[in-house]
Amino acid sequence: MSTQTEPKLVTQIDFARAGQITPQMKEVAEREHRDPEYIRERVADGRIAIPANIVHIKKGMRAFGVGEGLSTKVNVNLGISGDKADAAEEWKKVKIAEDFGADAIMDLSNSGKTRQFRQQLIDETPLMVGTVPMYDAIGYMEKPLVKLTKDDLFEVVRAHAEDGVDFMTIHCGINKSVTKTFKETGRLMNIVSRGGSLLFGWMEVTGNENPFYEYFDELLEICHEYDVTISLGDSCRPGCLY
Incomplete structure (x- = not known):
């Protein structure tokens, strides 16, 4: 039996690389008219970033994606x-x-x-x-x-x-x-x-x-x-x- 603990998932890229779609990824997908898996794959690869501090998320921030295949951000x-x-x-x-x-x-x-x-x-x-x-x-x-x-x-x-x-x-x-x-x-x-x-x-x-x-x-x-x-x-x- 392994005594190793699983690494804690904190960041959007952590979750994406673990194969998990976060609420923020879903929100970006809806805003960009993309499939959530499209967003997850590109977050995992580092081609899309979702700047979303865990503190700001708790305060109700909206999630925005920046990167490949997404709209230009202002x-x-x-x-x-x-x-x-x-x-x-x-x-x-x-x-x-x-x-x-x-x-x-x-x-x-x-x-x-x-x-x-x-x-x-x-x-x-x-x-x-x-x-x-x-x-x-x-x-x-x-x-x-x-x-x-x-x-x-x-x-x-x-x-x-x-x-x-x-x-x-x-x-x-x-x-x-x-x-x-x-x-x-x-x-x-x-x-x-x-x-x-x-x-x-x-x-x-x-x-x-x-x-x-x-x-x-x-x-x-x-x-x-x-x-x-x-x-x-x-x-x-x-x-x-x-």
Whole structure:
């Protein structure tokens, strides 16, 4: 008799690979006019993602599929900034996005204590919610950039996951090798990403590798625990046509 326990199924891809169709897969299938098995197969293969944090599911979010054979999804960017710290104004944008049929809200808040706005957003909107934890790190930890540690950055990621964020942009693509290359090649626009530039500055001052790259497996463990979908953030995309 085997003493091994079956692995706990947590994420949509866990269930899909176990041959199980979740309520979220059924909902996506109905919305997309597809057979549920079509959705399950492609979730299992990694060709369709259903960004649906287990915390947000419990709050009544609607399930949306992103990927092969599905309709294009509309994402709306908003958030609190140092230039415009007006949560009420951002809430108007949320309601407009919902009224006009958006599928996702990206909370790009980057100034001050943003957790209350993020938590209220997840409590009240049925749309997918995404964030960029690197934007929030300085305000959340109440430290200057150069004083942040690897553990601080991962604490912010975990906080966003615990709050119910469905997908996060994580800038794991920039590392010491990449920065060495763009320094040596005379790139016209080195970094055209806010999150990437913050990480680059942190790497330059501390001398450390990008922790999201170096400890990627640890990042995956947090995301698996809450079923957070990762949007791999770039840092050196083309900034413009030249």
